[in-house]
Structure formats: C-alpha cells, structure tokens
Amino acid sequence: MPISVVVLPGKVLAIRREDQSVWERRAPFCPTNVNRLSYINAGASVQEDISEANVIFGVKQVPIDLLIPNKTYCFFSHTIKAQEANMPMLDAILAKNIRLIDYEKLMDRSGNRVVAFGKYAGVAGMINILHGLGLRLLALGHHTPFMHIGPAHNYRNSSMARQAIRDAGYEVSLGMMPKSLGPLTFVFTGSGNVSQGSQEIFQELPHEYVPPEMLRKVAEHGSPNKIYGCEVRRRHHLVRKNGGGYDHQEYEEHPERYISTFAQKIAPYTSVLVNCIYWAVDSPKLLTIPDAKHLLLPTHTPWLPTSVGAPALPHRMLAICDISADPGGSIEFMNECTTIDTPFCLYDADRNKDTKSFKGPGVLVCSIDNMPTQLPRESTDFFGDLLFPYADDILASDASRPLEDHKFSPVVQGVLITFWPWSAFTMYRTTEEGSTLSSHTAEASLPAPEFSDNALRYKFSWNPRGVLLNTISAAKYLSRGQLGVFIPNEVHISGFAETIKALQLFGLVDPNPHPSLHPEGPQITWLLGLMDSSIFYENLRTRLSERIGERGALAVESLGLLGDELVVKCGSPLDTISHYLGKRLTLGEIQERGVVLPFAPVVYKSLLSRLRSDGIIAREVSRPLN
Numbered sequence: 028m029p030i031s032v033v034v035l036p037g038k039v040l041a042i043r044r045e046d047q048s049v050w051e052r053r054a055p056f057c058p059t060n061v062n063r064l065s066y067i068n069a070g071a072s073v074q075e076d077i078s079e080a081n082v083i084f085g086v087k088q089v090p091i092d093l094l095i096p097n098k099t100y101c102f103f104s105h106t107i108k109a110q111e112a113n114m115p116m117l118d119a120i121l122a123k124n125i126r127l128i129d130y131e132k133l134m135d136r137s138g139n140r141v142v143a144f145g146k147y148a149g150v151a152g153m154i155n156i157l158h159g160l161g162l163r164l165l166a167l168g169h170h171t172p173f174m175h176i177g178p179a180h181n182y183r184n185s186s187m188a189r190q191a192i193r194d195a196g197y198e199v200s201l202g203m204m205p206k207s208l209g210p211l212t213f214v215f216t217g218s219g220n221v222s223q224g225s226q227e228i229f230q231e232l233p234h235e236y237v238p239p240e241m242l243r244k245v246a247e248h249g250s251p252n253k254i255y256g257c258e259v260r261r262r263h264h265l266v267r268k269n270g271g272g273y274d275h276q277e278y279e280e281h282p283e284r285y286i287s288t289f290a291q292k293i294a295p296y297t298s299v300l301v302n303c304i305y306w307a308v309d310s311p312k313l314l315t316i317p318d319a320k321h322l323l324l325p326t327h328t329p330w331l332p333t334s335v336g337a338p339a340l341p342h343r344m345l346a347i348c349d350i351s352a353d354p355g356g357s358i359e360f361m362n363e364c365t366t367i368d369t370p371f372c373l374y375d376a377d378r379n380k381d382t383k384s385f386k387g388p389g390v391l392v393c394s395i396d397n398m399p400t401q402l403p404r405e406s407t408d409f410f411g412d413l414l415f416p417y418a419d420d421i422l423a424s425d426a427s428r429p430l431e432d433h434k435f436s437p438v439v440q441g442v443l444i445t446f447w448p449w450s451a452f453t454m455y456r457t458t459e460e461g462s463t464l465s466s467h468t469a470e471a472s473l474p475a476p477e478f479s480d481n482a483l484r485y486k487f488s489w490n491p492r493g494v495l496l497n498t499i500s501a502a503k504y505l506s507r508g509q510l511g512v513f514i515p516n517e518v519h520i521s522g523f524a525e526t527i528k529a530l531q532l533f534g535l536v537d538p539n540p541h542p543s544l545h546p547e548g549p550q551i552t553w554l555l556g557l558m559d560s561s562i563f564y565e566n567l568r569t570r571l572s573e574r575i576g577e578r579g580a581l582a583v584e585s586l587g588l589l590g591d592e593l594v595v596k597c598g599s600p601l602d603t604i605s606h607y608l609g610k611r612l613t614l615g616e617i618q619e620r621g622v623v624l625p626f627a628p629v630v631y632k633s634l635l636s637r638l639r640s641d642g643i644i645a646r647e648v649s650r651p652l653n
C-alpha cells in the first residue's frame with residue numbers, strides 16, 4: 028500500500044505501492060526507518076493519494092500514467108544503459124518535469140554505489156541455482172542432495188534457506204553425490220556485493236576455494252565430497268586486444284580495447300557459473316553464442332565410473348546463474364531474463380534456442396532480474412538502512428526549483444548531475460520555438476555527421492522508430508511568429524537523405540502491418556527475401572543501383588539489408604527495421620554529442636525551460652554543409 032509520511036511541515040515523503048510485478052514485495056524503507064523519519068511526531072498515514080508528497084520513493088519502474096508531474100522520484104529506473112523497454116518511461120519523466128534520483132547512481136567519491144540490493148541478489152541467486160541444479164541433475168538421471176533445496180522465495184528468510192543448504196552439504200560431505208558426476212566447480216565472476224552475497228551462501232556447502240589456474244586440475248581430479256569454488260576477477264580473464272595484460276585504469280576508460288579469455292581459460296572447467304559482474308555496453312562478453320556451442324560439446328571422461336543408472340554428464344557446464352542479467356550482454360545467449368514465475372530455461376547451443384524445460388540438451392540458465400524480492404523483508408531492511416542516511420537530503424529536493432537552490436550532499440548531487448549531458452545533447456539537436464529556421468538551420472536539428480560512421484549518419488541509443496517515423500512526417504516550427512513546415516527528406520546531410528529515400532522506396536518506413544513480417548510467419552531475409560526471394564544478389568544489387576543510385580545502393584548494402592541475415596519480424600516494416608537498426612547501429616552508453624535522444628517537443632521543451640531557469644540559454648548556430 029502507498030504510505031505518506033510527514034517529515035517536516037510542508038515536506039511529505041511517500042512510499043509507493045510496487046506494481047511492476049506481483050512478486051515485488053520490497054520497499055525502499057523498512058518500518059524502523061519510517062519511525063525514525065517521523066521524528067516530529069507526525070506519524071505516517073497510509074493513503075492511496077500520494078500527490079501531496081514532494082518526494083516519492085519506490086523500488087522498481089513506475090508506470091507512465093502514474094508518474095505525477097513536478098515531483099522528485101527515487102527508484103530504479105533501469106535507464107542508465109538506455110535499456111529500450113524503459114525509454115518511454117524516461118521520456119515521460121522528462122516531459123512531466125520530474126526530478127529522478129536513480130539509486131543506481133548514488134555513489135561515493137570512488138564511484139562505488141552506496142545503496143544497492145546487490146547482496147540479496149547474490150543470496151537469492153545462489154539459492155535459486157542450487158535448486159535449479161537439483162532439478163537439472165534429476166533430468167539428467169541423478170538424484171542428488173540438491174533436490175531438497177527450494178527456490179529462494181520458498182523460505183521465510185535466508186537463514187531457513189541456509190539451513191536447507193547446510194543439510195544438503197552434509198550429504199555431499201558424506202559422499203552421497205553420484206560418482207559419475209565427478210567433482211563440481213562453482214565459478215563466481217566479480218567480487219562486489221552480488222558476488223559476496225552468493226559466496227556467503229556457497230560457503231554453507233562443504234567447499235574449497237581454488238585460484239583460476241587450478242580449476243582444470245580440480246575439475247578433473249578433485250573430490251566429489253566437496254564443492255570447489257573460484258572467484259574470477261577481471262585481471263584473470265581480460266587481455267588487451269593489441270597485446271598486453273589487464274590495466275585497471277585503461278580498462279575503466281576503454282573497455283572496448285579488451286577481450287575476455289573466460290570462454291577458453293575458465294568456462295571449460297566450470298560446472299556452475301554465477302555471473303555477478305557489472306556489465307556495461309562496451310565491456311567484453313564473457314560467453315558468446317559460438318563459445319556456448321563449443322562448451323556444450325560432449326565431453327569424454329572415461330575415468331569416471333558410469334553405468335546405465337548413473338550416466339556421465341553430457342558436458343561440464345551445467346548451469347548459469349546470470350545475476351548480472353543483461354539480455355545479450357556478458358552472457359550473449361541470455362536474450363531474455365527469466366522470471367520468478369518461470370525461473371529457468373535450458374539453452375541449447377546447437378539450435379541457439381532456449382526452452383522452459385529441464386530435460387534435453389543445453390545449459391540451465393537462471394537470469395531473474397529482481398531476485399532480492401524473493402527475500403523481501405530482509406532485503407528491504409538491508410536497503411532501507413543504506414538509504415536512510417540520504418533521506419533528509421533527498422527530501423530537500425523541490426523539482427520545481429533549480430538545482431543550485433539546493434544544497435545536496437555530494438552523493439545526491441552526483442546523481443542529479445547525470446542529467447546534464449542528456450539536456451546538453453537534446454539542446455544540441457533541437458530547434459527551439461521562436462528560433463529562425465531556414466532549410467539550412469534545419470540541418471542543425473539532426474545529429475552532427477562528424478559523429479556518425481554509418482550510412483544513416485545516426486547511431487541509436489534505443490529504438491530508432493521515432494527518427495524513422497519523422498522522416499515520413501513533416502516537422503512544424505515557428506519562425507518569426509509564422510508556423511512553418513519542414514520536410515525531413517530535404518535535409519542535405521550527406522548520405523542521410525539517400526539512405527532514408529532508399530528505405531522509403533522499399534516500403535521499410537511503413538508503419539502498417541505487412542503479411543510477410545508477421546512474427547509467426549515464415550522466415551525471410553531482408554531485401555532479398557522481402558522483395559523477391561528468387562532474384563540473385565547481383566541482380567538485386569544492380570537494380571538497386573539503377574533505381575536509387577550507387578550511393579543509395581552502397582548505403583543499403585552497408586546497413587546489411589542485402590545480406591542473408593534472417594529478419595526479426597515485428598509486424599510492420601517500420602517496427603521491423605527499427606528493431607534491426609536499433610541493434611545494428613547501437614551507440615552503447617551515451618557519451619558523445621550526436622546521439623539520438625527524446626526529441627518530441629514535450630520532452631525537450633521541459634528540459635530547455637529547466638535549463639533556462641538554471642541560467643543556461645540554448646543558442647543554435649547552423650551553417651550549410653555543402
């Protein structure tokens with residue numbers, strides 16, 4: 028239920044009822060925190076209407092229509108990596124003049140997060156994967172002590188889960204694991220809160236830690252009466268692409284210069300991978316789709332005693348608990364997070380597909396992205412105590428007043444500053460009401476071409492649908508009091524118009540459903556399949572060049588639309604091409620000018636007016652490019 032707490036006269040804090048999932052039973056503060064907050068004896072009132080609150084606290088994303096304008100909100104928005112699903116919510120936050128304090132960005136001077144549920148993600152994740160391991164081994168023909176461990180949410184608290192794990196561990200130490208399985212190894216990537224939480228649970232089992240270089244040895248010759256653990260840090264598997272070992276400073280600044288050797292050096296000797304790293308868009312992947320193919324090939328372990336009733340394992344890697352939970356991220360083949368309702372899937376590398384089953388070929392994956400809510404009370408107490416020291420500071424926020432009127436502590440100020448680059452980019456790309464707009468100045472409303480390296484001259488930080496849609500609708504602007512209309516096709520940025528024209532020519536910017544693009548329809552490739560599956564590549568290429576010129580044809584080719592990649596069909600040509608370009612031309616983290624940002628007037632006008640009230644005036648200088 029939502030509660031409002033009066034903290035000071037005129038200062039009301041609200042805690043919203045979580046609605047992101049039925050499982051979400053956490054809160055940002057626990058009752059003890061609220062008692063301490065209500066220090067002027069005002070008490071907390073439980074009420075549906077929280078609109079009188081200045082600051083609204085929550086845990087997970089807020090539905091767009093429930094976002095109350097002009098408030099300060101604190102919650103996990105999951106927008107920092109421009110996560111596609113949450114971009115409409117971010118747009119609404121900007122449009123509604125909301126000041127967002129994202130817990131993920133509350134950091135100390137060294138860049139470490141100060142409030143996080145991470146430890147409980149680790150705790151719950153480890154319990155879940157032990158439960159899943161029991162079920163997977165059963166499907167492979169083995170009853171093991173892990174069968175008696177339930178999913179994390181089946182326990183009243185983590186102590187009860189620990190007890191069940193200790194009991195299972197006792198049986199392991201008594202030699203009750205089937206000998207045909209050989210020794211089991213658990214690899215933990217990362218050393219932060221998540222990793223520590225999961226290792227605390229692991230340590231309830233009879234265990235021995237080994238360094239990464241000993242993994243192979245214990246995987247082959249270790250004892251089946253204990254479980255081997257190994258914590259793998261970046262320095263153990265990251266190497267420079269151009270030669271050389273891991274350099275922390277350089278990696279922080281240039282993760283793209285590194286590759287991971289995890290798949291070759293660590294994964295072949297890993298039975299259960301507990302992935303606890305923080306993954307950023309530019310970071311190297313730990314396991315790619317081709318790596319999985321290799322790792323899930325049958326292994327030959329003739330030294331293990333097997334029989335019809337006690338078969339050998341198909342391969343070493345049995346399960347992955349991807350607590351890091353970035354679809355397509357560090358574990359490339361994890362393309363959709365699992366949920367508390369359906370916690371596991373079995374990824375079959377041969378078919379590059381996963382099934383909701385424990386039986387059959389593959390590796391079991393658990394990638395729930397809200398695991399701490401499986402232990403809601405404990406994780407709320409833990410989180411509330413971390414957040415409490417910042418509550419007063421956050422409560423001082425008045426979203427209708429400029430930032431410099433506030434005296435935030437460095438931790439809170441740091442979060443708010445993260446909004447500046449966004450505003451600046453938007454300012455760079457937008458044409459404000461009242462400015463003069465000729466066909467030349469209009470070019471300034473597009474991203475700077477010098478920051479683009481593809482045929483569209485755009486890179487996308489999320490779904491590019493809006494950008495493409497704008498190319499078939501005219502933009503309106505005010506010029507010296509007169510309403511003008513600007514046709515995007517007439518923009519003369521080199522390459523952009525040709526490419527857009529080509530996309531339009533092939534009907535790829537059409538927002539209406541197309542039968543060939545029905546998600547359940549037959550598989551097709553891009554233009555070759557979409558236009559005429561019988562035409563040869565060379566002929567299509569020539570025809571294309573004749574119709575749209577060589578530059579246009581080159582552009583279409585460079586976007587991969589003439590290749591034989593299968594189309595992920597999203598119903599309409601526009602949605603399908605948007606999905607494709609969003610993936611292909613992704614910018615990654617927003618770092619430079621020239622990226623695509625929310626550019627509807629409702630979004631940027633509120634930003635511009637906020638900037639104006641902060642004394643920053645947008646000024647546009649435009650010059651013709653040719």
Ligand SMILES: N[C@@H](CCCCN[C@@H](CCC(=O)O)C(=O)O)C(=O)O
Pocket residue numbers: 103105108110131142143144145148351352353396397398399400
């Ligand atoms: N890595 C992914 C998914 C993160 C999901 C984390 N969920 C946690 C958030 C809590 C925390 O970070 O402290 C949750 O518990 O819901 C991404 O970045 O989008």
